[in-house]
Amino acid sequence: MRNFLSVLAVLLLSVAASAQPGHIVLDSEAEGIPVQPTMYGLFFEDINFAADGGLYAELVKNRSFEFDNPLMGWETFGKVEVRSDGPFERCPHYVRLRYAGHPVMFTGLENEGFFGMGIEEGKEYRFSVWARTAPYAEGRKAKAAAKEFVTVHLCDDATMEESQMFASEVLEICGSEWKKYETVIKAPKTCTRATLRLFLETWSEDPQVEYRKDCCVDLEHISLFPVEVFNADENGLRKDIAETLAALKPGVLRFPGGCIVEGTTLEQRYQWKNSVGPVENRPTNMNRWNYTFAERLFPDYYQSYGLGFYEFFRFAEEIGAEALPVISCGMACQFQNDPADHPHAEPGLKELQPYIDDCLDLIEFANGPATSKWGKVRAEMGHPAPFNLHYLAVGNEQWGMDFVERLRFFVEAIRAKYPDIKLIGSAGPYLGGEWFEELWPAMRELGCDLVDEHYYSTENFFERNATRYDSYPRESKTKVFAGEYACHGTDGKKWNHFNAALVEAAFMTGLERNADVVNMATYAPLLAHVDGWQWRPDLVWFDNTRVVKTSNYYVQQLYSLNKGEEVLPLLMGGKPLVGGPESRQICASAVRQGDEYIVKIANLGSYSQDIFLDLKGFGAVSGASVTVLHSDNAVAENTLDEPELVVPVTEEIDLAPCPDPDNYWLYGWRTLEDGTPSLKTKIGGRSFAVFKFKK
Numbered sequence: 208m209r210n211f212l213s214v215l216a217v218l219l220l221s222v223a224a225s226a227q228p229g230h231i232v233l234d235s236e237a238e239g240i241p242v243q244p245t246m247y248g249l250f251f252e253d254i255n256f257a258a259d260g261g262l263y264a265e266l267v268k269n270r271s272f273e274f275d276n277p278l279m280g281w282e283t284f285g286k287v288e289v290r291s292d293g294p295f296e297r298c299p300h301y302v303r304l305r306y307a308g309h310p311v312m313f314t315g316l317e318n319e320g321f322f323g324m325g326i327e328e329g330k331e332y333r334f335s336v337w338a339r340t341a342p343y344a345e346g347r348k349a350k351a352a353a354k355e356f357v358t359v360h361l362c363d364d365a366t367m368e369e370s371q372m373f374a375s376e377v378l379e380i381c382g383s384e385w386k387k388y389e390t391v392i393k394a395p396k397t398c399t400r401a402t403l404r405l406f407l408e409t410w411s412e413d414p415q416v417e418y419r420k421d422c423c424v425d426l427e428h429i430s431l432f433p434v435e436v437f438n439a440d441e442n443g444l445r446k447d448i449a450e451t452l453a454a455l456k457p458g459v460l461r462f463p464g465g466c467i468v469e470g471t472t473l474e475q476r477y478q479w480k481n482s483v484g485p486v487e488n489r490p491t492n493m494n495r496w497n498y499t500f501a502e503r504l505f506p507d508y509y510q511s512y513g514l515g516f517y518e519f520f521r522f523a524e525e526i527g528a529e530a531l532p533v534i535s536c537g538m539a540c541q542f543q544n545d546p547a548d549h550p551h552a553e554p555g556l557k558e559l560q561p562y563i564d565d566c567l568d569l570i571e572f573a574n575g576p577a578t579s580k581w582g583k584v585r586a587e588m589g590h591p592a593p594f595n596l597h598y599l600a601v602g603n604e605q606w607g608m609d610f611v612e613r614l615r616f617f618v619e620a621i622r623a624k625y626p627d628i629k630l631i632g633s634a635g636p637y638l639g640g641e642w643f644e645e646l647w648p649a650m651r652e653l654g655c656d657l658v659d660e661h662y663y664s665t666e667n668f669f670e671r672n673a674t675r676y677d678s679y680p681r682e683s684k685t686k687v688f689a690g691e692y693a694c695h696g697t698d699g700k701k702w703n704h705f706n707a708a709l710v711e712a713a714f715m716t717g718l719e720r721n722a723d724v725v726n727m728a729t730y731a732p733l734l735a736h737v738d739g740w741q742w743r744p745d746l747v748w749f750d751n752t753r754v755v756k757t758s759n760y761y762v763q764q765l766y767s768l769n770k771g772e773e774v775l776p777l778l779m780g781g782k783p784l785v786g787g788p789e790s791r792q793i794c795a796s797a798v799r800q801g802d803e804y805i806v807k808i809a810n811l812g813s814y815s816q817d818i819f820l821d822l823k824g825f826g827a828v829s830g831a832s833v834t835v836l837h838s839d840n841a842v843a844e845n846t847l848d849e850p851e852l853v854v855p856v857t858e859e860i861d862l863a864p865c866p867d868p869d870n871y872w873l874y875g876w877r878t879l880e881d882g883t884p885s886l887k888t889k890i891g892g893r894s895f896a897v898f899k900f901k902k
């Protein structure tokens with residue numbers, strides 16, 4: 208009896224201790240909720256020059272002369288003519304360069320790149336071009352020369368030095384058959400806004416001839432690529448940007464959008480079949496972010512599809528993420544179209560079949576054997592093994608019964624042929640409201656595996672909604688994909704800043720706590736060129752040679768690197784800690800990752816708080832650390848010039864016991880009556896802290 212009473216006393220004391228305000232109890236032995244490997248991922252959208260001019264390493268804009276204005280991005284001099292009977296069926300334009308008409312005049316052209324070209328000292332750049340010699344004059348008897356010469360210059364047009372040209376190479380073009388020529392140029396200096404200039408030479412190999420008047424050459428698909436790209440891939444990605452994304456260790460990569468999936472018209476939708484095969488023959492499409500905002504207009508924003516579906520699958524594989532392609536459901540952008548104008552494919556197989564085929568063929572492209580029609584395309588591009596696609600989203604952020612009645616046909620066809628593919632439907636563009644309410648039951652009824660929710664909202668929303676998913680039905684087989692979200696600050700603070708990152712961190716404790724409901728989450732948009740953005744905030748900013756990680760990036764990274772394998776309960780004052788006023792402005796979540804226990808805490812209060820972290824089930828603690836993201840300036844943000852204003856700081860936590868455990872003011876380890884180690888620590892005001900403990 209005495210024993211029982213003393214056990215009871217210990218239990219009561221420990222309950223009393225852990226129920227005290229300020230005590231947060233992590234029960235390391237509780238049954239956890241599995242965290243999906245896909246939990247934190249990337250949403251790549253071709254907005255803000257994220258693809259051409261961004262992640263895709265090509266430096267030449269309009270390399271195939273396929274923009275609506277075929278010479279957009281180019282300046283020409285001398286005699287340059289655009290022609291349209293080139294060697295690539297889906298990219299028929301090319302340029303013909305002829306003798307300028309006088310020996311001291313020049314013929315050639317210059318490409319401005321994407322806001323210039325980022326060229327760095329000591330690095331190598333591969334110039335390539337499809338070319339042939341051509342007859343100077345038209346006519347049956349006109350003959351092309353056996354050889355022509357083209358000089359390639361890298362130029363700094365803004366320099367005050369004698370020469371704008373700072374690197375050059377000469378290409379010898381032999382014969383009148385189209386061939387690919389290439390040369391590597393090493394940069395002797397850095398120029399962040401370089402241009403590429405090409406000259407038709409009038410040289411003759413005959414020493415008797417000073418210059419030729421019949422020089423003529425045809426040029427097509429003019430390209431300049433850094434030799435060093437991510438993973439040394441052919442047709443690869445800009446190394447610094449790709450590495451920044453890889454460092455997030457994302458579980459999933461959603462691509463290629465966003466609204467570009469839908470298109471302003473169906474003709475302009477993203478058609479994945481146009482984005483595979485040889486790059487020279489991928490047709491160009493106007494990007495819808497070219498004209499979406501009159502106040503941020505980019506008439507030169509097109510999609511070369513150089514970064515196409517093959518490259519997306521390859522990148523996903525390289526960074527260990529599940530690929531999640533999004534395919535048109537036969538509906539053009541609903542924001543931009545009045546249904547009365549019949550902009551969409553009509554429901555029914557008659558009009559939807561080509562869109563459904565695009566989905567089925569895509570699955571074959573990704574997963575089919577190299578002998579299948581589309582698997583062969585993949586194999587010929589260099590990846591005979593399947594990409595192991597598991598997820599497919601049909602439609603971007605569609606809404607209304609118009610969507611549901613079309614999606615039904617896709618679900619039936621895909622399920623019939625590929626029952627294991629997980630399908631993702633949409634909850635529309637908003638975080639609640641009529642469309643949201645009608646879509647969720649409809650998506651469940653259709654048997655979608657996940658539903659893509661989008662919310663760009665205020666600080667107030669993110670601060671108060673760590674509990675958003677607590678009330679979602681847990682038994683439903685249809686899970687949440689928070690596919691686009693970001694804090695858009697109030698009071699006009701619609702840019703990346705520390706406070707937005709902090710409230711996102713607080714909100715994300717709710718995603719994590721509800722890992723049985725939320726299986727994927729991707730911040731949006733991902734990338735933005737500082738000179739070419741249409742939408743902000745964005746996770747990563749860059750210019751032609753630099754990349755900066757936002758404070759929002761660091762929040763995403765602290766989650767993705769510490770996502771754990773299972774979520775464990777946290778109690779405060781004896782109740783589940785879910786955020787909100789009762790928890791003293793603290794939002795928190797905990798996971799187990801191997802032998803590590805990770806507690807994420809966002810203190811939304813203005814003042815620092817003393818807390819006790821009670822590690823229930825720990826005999827002893829063998830390692831402890833804390834990583835803190837904080838800025839005293841709520842609107843501080845990392846920029847290209849000041850990239851480290853807000854960065855996480857990690858400290859080891861001393862494991863030595865508190866010298867005077869009864870002294871309330873002292874910090875450090877104490878042992879509770881039941882033997883539970885308890886760490887008394889401080890969480891700074893408006894801070895996000897990630898604690899790690901090893902048993």
Ligand code: AHR
Nearest residue numbers: 465466467603604731732
């Ligand atoms: O991320 C910007 C846009 O927001 C996306 O293209 C679209 O899906 C959403 O409306």
